[in-house]
Amino acid sequence: MNAVEVNRAAALAGVSHGFLGRRGGVSGGLHGGLNVGTGSADDAAAIAENRRRATEAVLPGGELVTAYQVHSAECVTARAPFDHALRPHADALVTDRPGLALGVLTADCAPVLLADREAGVVGAAHAGWKGALAGVTDTTILAMEALGARRERIAAAVGPCIARASYEVDLAFRRRFEEADAENERFFADAREGHAQFDLEAYVAHRLAAAGVTRIETLGLDTYADADRFFSYRRATHRGEPDYGRQIAIIGLD
Structure with a gap:
């Protein structure tokens, strides 16, 4: 059996966490590997086994908690596992309860894991681009603070996502960011006529820093370019x- 590949961040050392890709799962075909997306057309039993393997690779014995992601800035505080059919519509989760494995699913979007070790509070x-621009990392930090975290103690890591070289956007997309803040132009590079290349990873790291997070790590892994390791x-x-x-990216408290 192939082992689940777990990418970890030095910034989160001492906290159970991992950014996973497609290696180590049981799905086949287009979903080959560790597909955890219940919204995909993959076999339900394979998805369930992949989700189990992912959780065990990061937080053995933990219970996986995920939301119904809608590209929003909504953040939910998890105090117990959700009924999967009734899981909240949100794009971030925080907790101070040991044994809960907070998970966010991606396939080019940026997964962000956060922790205040001293307070015993974690977030995912x-x-x-929609959630990042709307401030999903800001609402996550606020929700962590409500549980006793302090933003100057929070460490954060941005995991595998589509890189600037792979992320061509049109000029209307670029204008959305520049209208929000003229300085956002630095996250775009010129491309073919009428288009630009967007650096999602750098933008998310910028939003974390602007919110007062001082320890931020970016893994620099491009989901689009590395088909053997990541879905896109x-x-x-x-x-x-x-x-x-x-x-999936997972973080939890032992």
């Missing part, structure tokens, strides 16, 4: 594939 955020919505779209898998 799904930062696609954009890559699947460019290939004309009918579906795609999702990977």
Whole structure:
């Protein structure tokens, strides 16, 4: 059996966490590997086994907690596992309860894991461009503070996501960011006429720093470019594939 590949961040050393890709799962075909996306067309039993493997690789014996992600800035405080069918519509989770494995699913969007070790508070955020621009990392930090965390003690890591070299956008997309803050132009590089390349990872790191987080690590892993290790919505779209898998990032307290 292939082992689950777990990418970890030095910034979160001492906290159970991991950014997972597609290695170590049981799914086949387009979803080959560790697909954890219940919204995909993959076999339900395979998804359940992949989710179990992912949780055990990061927080053995923990209970996985995920939300119904909608590309928002909504953050929910988890005090117990959710009924999967009734899970909240949100894109970030925080907790101070040991044994809960907070998970966010991605397939090009940026997963962000956060921890205040001293307070015993952790968080996980799904930062696609919409959620990032709307402030999903800001609401996550506020929710952590409500549990006793302090932003100057929070460490954060931004995991595998689509890199600037792979993320071409149109100029209307660019204008959204520049209208929000003229300095956001620095996250774009010129591309072919009428287009630009967007650096999602750098933008998310900037939002964390602007919120007062002083220890931030970016893993620099491009989901689009590395098909052997990661699922990618954009890559699947460019290939004309009918579906795609999702990977997961998990953090929890022992």
